[in-house]
Amino acid sequence: xxxxxxxxxxxxxxxxxxxxxxxxxxxxxxxxxxxxxVVTRGNEDSIIKSNNLTIYRVGSLHKTYPHVxxxxxxxNLDFVRAVSNVIxxxxxxxxxxxHDWISSIxxxxxxxxxxxxxxxxVYTTEIKRAxxxxxxxxxxxFDIEKKCFKNAxxxxxxxxxxxxxxxxxxxIDENKIFFGRNHDEILSIYRRIx
Numbered sequence: 001x002x003x004x005x006x007x008x009x010x011x012x013x014x015x016x017x018x019x020x021x022x023x024x025x026x027x028x029x030x031x032x033x034x035x036x037x038v039v040t041r042g043n044e045d046s047i048i049k050s051n052n053l054t055i056y057r058v059g060s061l062h063k064t065y066p067h068v069x070x071x072x073x074x075x076n077l078d079f080v081r082a083v084s085n086v087i088x089x090x091x092x093x094x095x096x097x098x099h100d101w102i103s104s105i106x107x108x109x110x111x112x113x114x115x116x117x118x119x120x121x122v123y124t125t126e127i128k129r130a131x132x133x134x135x136x137x138x139x140x141x142f143d144i145e146k147k148c149f150k151n152a153x154x155x156x157x158x159x160x161x162x163x164x165x166x167x168x169x170x171x172i173d174e175n176k177i178f179f180g181r182n183h184d185e186i187l188s189i190y191r192r193i194x
Contacts, residue, residue, distance in 0.1 A: 001034070001035055001094075002035075002090055002091060002092045002093050002094045003034070003035040003036055003037045003054070003086070003090050003093055003094065004030070004034050004035070004036050004037070004093065004094050004095050004096075004097060004190065005036075005037045005039060005083060005086055005087075005093045005095075005096050005097070005110075006023070006027065006036060006037070006038045006039070006097045006098070006099065007038075007039045007040075007079055007083065007096065007097070007098045007099070007103040007104075007106055007107045007110075008023060008038065008039075008040050008098065008099035008100055008103050009040065009041055009075060009100055009102045009103050010023070010040070010099070010100065011023050011024065011038055011040040011055070012024045014040070014041060014042075018123075019099060019100065019123060022123075023038070023099060026182075026183050026186065027053065028053060029183035030183055030186060030187065030190075031051065031052040031053035032052065033187055033190075034052070034094065034190065034194075035052050035053075035054075035090075036052060036053050036054070037053075037054045037055075037056055037086050037090075037093075038053070038054070038055050038056065039056045039058060039079055039082045039083050039086065039103075039106075040055065040056070040057055040058070041057065041058060041059075041060065041075060041078070042057025042058060042059055043057075043059055044057070044059035045057065045058055045059045045082070046059075054086075056082050056085070056086060058078045058079060058081065058082040059078070060074065060075065060078055061074070061077070061078060067137075068137065069137065069140050069141070072101075072102045072105065072144070073105070075102060076102070076103070076105040076106040076109075079103060079106035080106045080109060080110060083096075083106060083110050084110075087110070087114065092114060092116070093110075093114060093116055094116065094117075094190075094194050095111070095116050095117040095118070095119060095190070095193065095194065096110055096111040096114070096116060096117070096118050096119070097119040097120075097121065098118075098119070098120050098121070098148075099120075099121045099123075100123075101125075101126070101141060101144055101145045101148065104120050104144070104145070104148035104152075105144060105148065107120070107148075108147075108148050108151055108152075111153075112151075117153045117154070117193045117194075118151065118152050118153050118154075119152060119153060119154045119155070119156060119189070119193075120148060120149065120152045120154075120155050120156070121155075121156040121157075121180060122149070122155055122156070122157055122162055122166065123157075123158065123162070124162070125142075125145055125162075125165065125166075125169070125170070126138055126141040126142045126145055127142065127165070127169050128162075128165065145170070146170055149166065149170050149172055150170075150172070152176070153176065153193065154176055154177075154178055154189060154193065155172060155176055155177045155178070156177075156178055156179070156180035156186065156189060157177055157178075157179060157180070158179070158180065158181050159179075159181075163177050163179075
């Protein structure tokens with residue numbers, strides 16, 4: 001069976017906030033039902049396999065970045081490189097699921113190429129983090145988020161606040177927003193589109 005590919009810039013041992021711990025908890029539970037591949041950043045390319053779960057860490061081809069947006073785009077080149085290897089090794093993917101604005105760029109690109117469903121789990125947004133869009137940096141991140149949200153087949157949120165925020169501030173159709181507060185709800189979403 002083709003895998004579900006998760007792309008995220010934060011997965012243990014790389015932890016910036018709560019996302020890393022959430023994914024570390026939820027991903028193995030989902031892997032009991034579908035083969036999963038997590039593509040995430042690492043110090044070097046490596047592959048760890050355990051049962052139905054493969055962690056593909058991608059080392060960056062570049063080591064310094066003058067700006068966070070340049071970092072995001074360069075990291076996405078590395079993500080696309082890693083996902084390409086996964087796709088060729090598995091003859092495709094069932095769907096692509098991203099977990100942050102940075103990885104959504106690669107997820108959108110790859111899902112468009114494969115013509116497979118593109119899901120984004122949204123935990124926060126630039127508006128929530130920054131309060132308002134009042135700089136070129138914030139505008140750049142907001143524009144990436146908006147483009148990826150608009151092109152996602154399904155957006156997964158954990159609470160009503162983020163759902164309403166996406167509808168109001170990003171003009172997202174509420175019919176493509178679903179709750180994914182636990183692995184059962186996420187599995188239900190997967191089954192809906194696979």
